[in-house]
Amino acid sequence: MLDRLQYIKQRFDEISDLIIQPDVIMDQKRYVQLNKEYKDLKALVEKREEYIAIDENIKEANEILDDGSDAEMVEMAKMQLDEAKDRLPELEEEIKFMLIPKDAEDAKNVMVEIRAGTGGDEASIFAGDLFRMYTKYAESRGWRTSVVDMNEGTSGGFKEVIFEVSGEDVYGTLKFEAGVHRVQRVPQTETQGRVHTSAATVMVLPEAEEFDVHIDMNDVRVDFFCSSGPGGQSVNTTKSAVRLTHVPSGLVAQCQDQKSQHKNKDKAMDVLRSRLYEQELAKKQAEDAIKRTSQVSSGDRSAKIRTYNYSQGRVTDHRIGLDVFDMDGVMNGKIQKFVEELQLVNNMEKLKENEVY
Secondary structure (H helix, E strand, C coil): CHHHHHHHHHHHHHHHHHCCCHHHHHCHHHHHHHHHHHHHHHHHHHHHHHHHHHHHHHHHHHHHHHHCCCHHHHHHHHHHHHHHHHHHHHHHHHHHHHCCCCCCCCCCCEEEEEEECCCCHHHHHHHHHHHHHHHHHHHHCCCEEEEEEEEECECECEEEEEEEEECCCHHHHHHHHCEEEEEEECCCCCCCCCCEEEEEEEEEEECCCCCCCCCCHHHEEEEEECCCCCCCHHHHHCCCEEEEEECCCCEEEEECCCCCHHHHHHHHHHHHHHHHHHHHHHHHHHHHHHHCCCCCCCCCCCCEEEEEECCCCEEEECCCCEEECCHHHHHCCCCHHHHHHHHHHHHHHHHHHHCCC
16 A cells, blocks of 8 residues: 555655646646646545554554563553554555545536426426525535526426536536436325325536537537526527537537527537537446446436435435435435445445455
8 A cells, every 4th residue: 555655645746846837837727637636646645644654653652562661651652552553444444445546527517407207397396406405515515506508397496407516526426416316295286185206307417628529510500599588578589598409419408598699609518518528428337337237327317316205204315225314404405425325335336346455
């Protein structure tokens, strides 16, 4: 482990020198990438220093115990040795997980698409509940959210809503939310008190940069139309909404949330680029799935991943068998328990696969 950590320390020192060079500072793309690597490696370097300190404490304590001439020093050495031996296995486990190779997409911002599925108006209302849940969670993490497009339901909620989430390690945190979410409850419109089952599909797309996906604008059909949502007379009478159709793939992206036609086109292009990128990523994930069966794959958008049972106040994640009895909390964005457990299972699988340590 120390050999691996020594290599990381060397790379950390190298980046520390690089990020203060004028040519790197002028190259924003490279500067951002190096800063991200610097931050990741810094945490490992700090763990390395703690590991070395504990290792030295153990050696020092053993020397005192072997000498045995000073009873008081021997007693202190025993305590020091016990503390070090308790901490060392914990630290080794922490370092093992930190050494697991991260997916290249994990640091990216995301486009989240929520679509009402089976269940009519109740499915649209549930899609709205999920939208609120994710925006509340994003707020708790200090992330920014921005609606790109929406199609409101007739009784509330959304038939479809697309929004952008930007911040630190957003895709790595939210990618396991992709799939079918199911709700079991008595709808507001139900007069006989019967429990209905409805569903909504969540897609989490890593936001692609221009260098990730090249789009030939000759392959894109651009249509302008009037926004259908709220926003005042000018919004509804001016052709500010934009629809982009990528002819080779058949993918369509649109945006009508911004007042400016230019801004709507930029946002729609972001969605289109992310969908094309996700299409390629899905192929890679399918290839990976052949090599290993992952409990928490982020690639299968048709899989039923979670059920929200209101009558029992229980939210169940079917992939890992986790039950959380805090419906109000979950629907108000308290989903960190699911996030952590899913990441833990995924990391355990990666640990076995990559034999990091």
